[in-house]
Amino acid sequence: MKIIVDKYLHSSPHDLKNIKIALDEKKLSGTSEYITNYEEKLAEYFKIKFVVAQSSGSAALHSALYALNVKPGDEVVLPAISPLPTALPIITAGAIPIFVDIKPDTFGFDITDLKKKLTKKTKAAILVPLWGYPIDYTETIKVLKKYNVPLIEDCAQSHGTLINGMQTGSFGAVGCWSTHDRKLLSTGEGGFIATKDKKISDKIRQFSQLGYMNNIDYGVNYKLSSVQAALGVSRLPDIEMHVEKRTANARLLEKGLIDTEIVPLPILENSRPNYYGFVIKLPFSKEKNKKFINMLEERGIPSDMLQYKYKPLYKRELFKKYYKDKCPVTENLIDSITTLPVHPGIKKSEISYMIKQIKEILKEL
Numbered sequence: 001m002k003i004i005v006d007k008y009l010h011s012s013p014h015d016l017k018n019i020k021i022a023l024d025e026k027k028l029s030g031t032s033e034y035i036t037n038y039e040e041k042l043a044e045y046f047k048i049k050f051v052v053a054q055s056s057g058s059a060a061l062h063s064a065l066y067a068l069n070v071k072p073g074d075e076v077v078l079p080a081i082s083p084l085p086t087a088l089p090i091i092t093a094g095a096i097p098i099f100v101d102i103k104p105d106t107f108g109f110d111i112t113d114l115k116k117k118l119t120k121k122t123k124a125a126i127l128v129p130l131w132g133y134p135i136d137y138t139e140t141i142k143v144l145k146k147y148n149v150p151l152i153e154d155c156a157q158s159h160g161t162l163i164n165g166m167q168t169g170s171f172g173a174v175g176c177w178s179t180h181d182r183k184l185l186s187t188g189e190g191g192f193i194a195t196k197d198k199k200i201s202d203k204i205r206q207f208s209q210l211g212y213m214n215n216i217d218y219g220v221n222y223k224l225s226s227v228q229a230a231l232g233v234s235r236l237p238d239i240e241m242h243v244e245k246r247t248a249n250a251r252l253l254e255k256g257l258i259d260t261e262i263v264p265l266p267i268l269e270n271s272r273p274n275y276y277g278f279v280i281k282l283p284f285s286k287e288k289n290k291k292f293i294n295m296l297e298e299r300g301i302p303s304d305m306l307q308y309k310y311k312p313l314y315k316r317e318l319f320k321k322y323y324k325d326k327c328p329v330t331e332n333l334i335d336s337i338t339t340l341p342v343h344p345g346i347k348k349s350e351i352s353y354m355i356k357q358i359k360e361i362l363k364e365l
């Protein structure tokens with residue numbers, strides 16, 4: 001029997017109660033007291049001092065680039081494996097995305113390629129702990145410091161991911177999160193930024209609140225409404241539940257596939273992934289791996305590789321004009337991985353179904 005492994009939409013029993021509290025403030029806009037309450041709770045959970053709520057993860061990335069003084073014509077380095085929404089705000093800022101290759105089996109920079117791509121025009125770097133997988137930042141931060149280039153962490157997929165006990169977003173100059181429906185913290189649409197630097201946080205707040213309409217400073221409206229923040233407040237404590245259930249599901253899949261040629265993507269030492277997605281490495285050629293992913297899809301098991309038409313950024317139409325050189329390690333990884341859903345809505349029977357289907361497909365290929 002074919003089972004369709006469904007998407008997951010999180011909710012909390014406290015949602016309505018918190019929305020009522022937000023409504024009772026008699027101010028629903030982004031300057032409501034309720035937003036301050038939400039920002040304080042985020043700062044406490046993520047252990048980063050200054051938090052500014054934003055209307056989306058994309059808005060957060062644009063605000064971060066603005067606050068770090070990225071101007072039209074400046075360059076921003078990022079891994080070619082980054083998803084489309086990480087790169088779009090670079091264009092919004094008028095800057096030029098420069099694509100860097102990755103270290104094998106990770107979503108971190110290849111240091112040699114990074115050094116090659118840093119120029120006088122480089123004004124920021126972005127890293128993305130994709131599917132919630134921790135990245136070893138140590139070397140990257142050393143190199144960026146030397147070149148005086150600030151790091152933005154795009155944590156849209158890594159709420160709850162820990163490296164040496166610290167949340168992603170704590171390592172660079174600014175961390176940017178999305179709270180879109182699919183992320184581990186969901187307010188429908190929304191996002192936030194966190195930073196240790198008060199000056200950066202002040203600049204982001206002013207920028208995203210129309211320059212405080214002071215007639216001097218430029219700004220946009222990237223404010224989050226208090227009704228959205230209410231969902232954030234009620235669901236924030238559930239991030240840990242998410243990570244636990246996703247980890248347990250990933251372990252079951254790992255165990256079920258142990259006697260196959262499929263291996264999980266390795267995990268950085270002293271770290272905790274949040275398993276936004278469970279990434280596996282496939283044993284075949286590029287074409288055969290593609291076939292494997294399509295066969296899974298036909299059997300009701302979705303893959304982010306298909307859903308987001310995964311490819312290096314420089315192969316996407318919009319970014320082709322920024323192509324400089326091929327990133328071979330990136331291409332290799334994209335052609336040899338896929339994701340399995342491990343969200344909290346998945347039943348044990350669905351995990352057994354996934355394992356059974358994978359084993360059947362491996363036999364057929």
Ligand SMILES: *Cc1c(COP(=O)(O)O)cnc(C)c1O
Nearest residue numbers: 056057058085086156157178180
């Ligand atoms: C979802 C996502 C974004 C964009 O967030 P929105 O809230 O949808 O604007 C940016 N970067 C990454 C890595 C994402 O997964």
